[in-house]
Amino acid sequence: MQTFIKPALRTLATLAAGLTLSVAAWAQSVDGTVEKVDAEAGKVTLRHGEIKSIDMPPMKMAFRVADPAWLKTLQVGDKVKFDAAKVNGQFTITALTVVK
Numbered sequence: 609m610q611t612f613i614k615p616a617l618r619t620l621a622t623l624a625a626g627l628t629l630s631v632a633a634w635a636q637s638v639d640g641t642v643e644k645v646d647a648e649a650g651k652v653t654l655r656h657g658e659i660k661s662i663d664m665p666p667m668k669m670a671f672r673v674a675d676p677a678w679l680k681t682l683q684v685g686d687k688v689k690f691d692a693a694k695v696n697g698q699f700t701i702t703a704l705t706v707v708k
């Protein structure tokens with residue numbers, strides 16, 4: 609019995625890992641436009657669309673970023689897709705892609 613169950617469990621674990629990856633990619637769905645980059649403060653100001661994950665309507669606001677290196681590549685006017693979460697009480701961009 610065990611010999612049959614173990615491979616099945618392994619397959620399930622592989623499937624679950626794959627799903628987690630695609631969910632992470634899918635979640636990066638909020639549209640934004642870069643309005644200001646403040647590398648010293650580690651923040652970027654975006655005009656953004658609705659962010660369902662944190663229940664936020666469209667607005668213009670400043671975000672912290674998970675990786676400060678992203679700020680070096682961003683320019684005012686860039687269109688981005690991103691994810692945001694509340695990290696230590698601050699709205700933080702957790703994933704970011706510049707839309708070409």
Ligand SMILES: [Cu+2]
Pocket residue numbers: 656664665666667668669
């Ligand atoms: Cu906002």
